[in-house]
Amino acid sequence: MQKKESIRKMFAGISPRYDFLNHLLSLGRDRYWRRFAVSKLPRGIILDVCSGTGDVAIEASNKSHAVASDFCEEMLQLCAQKIKVRGIANIDCVQNDAENLSFKDETFNGAIVAFGIRNVSDMEKALSEMNRVVKKKGKVVILEFSQPEDPFFRSVYYFYFKRVLPLIGAVISKKSGAYDYLPSSVMLFPERNEFVELMKKSGIRNVEFYNLTYGIVTVYVGVK
Ligand SMILES: C[S@@+](CC[C@H](N)C(=O)[O-])C[C@H]1O[C@@H](n2cnc3c(N)ncnc32)[C@H](O)[C@@H]1O
Secondary structure (H helix, E strand, O other), X not given: OOHHHXXXXXXXXXXXXXXXXXXXXXXXXXXXXXXXXXXXXXXXXXXXEOOOOOHHHHHHOOOOEEEEEEOOHHHHHHHHHHHHHOOOOOEEEEEOEOOEOOOOOOOEEEEEEEXXXXXXXXXXXXXXXXXXXXXXXXXXXXXEEOOOOOHXXXXXXXXXXXXXXXXXXXXXXXXXXXXXXXXXXXXXXXXXXXXXXXXXHOOOEEEEEEEEHHHOEXXXXXXX
């Protein structure tokens, strides 16, 4: 099976418990991380790439029109249900591959991806696509896990992240392996400065980053 298809299937498999596990495993911090990342976007029309169940798009819809896009139908269905139940009118859900977005150049005021860029096969292509669909001077925002810098905190956190989290994830999602993938993919993700270079290579300018919660996650912000 191709890597892309196996990733899509993995997210389809964990989709029913995805939100619950997100909030549980991050001790509720994930809400703050998304809110912070969204606060770096301008108002207008916002594209949420790898939107999953749509939490970033929902946050963005407080001040903008949002488009939630993901290649996993099961995730998008949950996103659509959530939007319906909450009566949110200004979000559209569109099935889309992050590496080959179907939108025209310069459609959006900002594009954001939260915990998604790590999963795409060609990160440079996905970042270039986000930059392509954003208007000139629009923002490109990436929220992703990163490695904490403080050695003591890092060792405690890694015990939780690599040993405890996969166990809880496997029991609750009933999918062994899916929550082993999370720490292993984070370990393979580029260091902050390397990722900044990748964003620049993709045409994104003035890139800055913010470490949140002792550097467990990093928010990268750039301009087209
Ligand atoms: C860890 S979830 C993040 C979901 C959401 N952004 C959040 O903050 O919780 C990653 C999402 O990326 C999607 N994804 C992975 N690779 C993708 C690709 N190439 N194109 C579109 N979506 C992709 C998965 O289907 C999944 O819903």
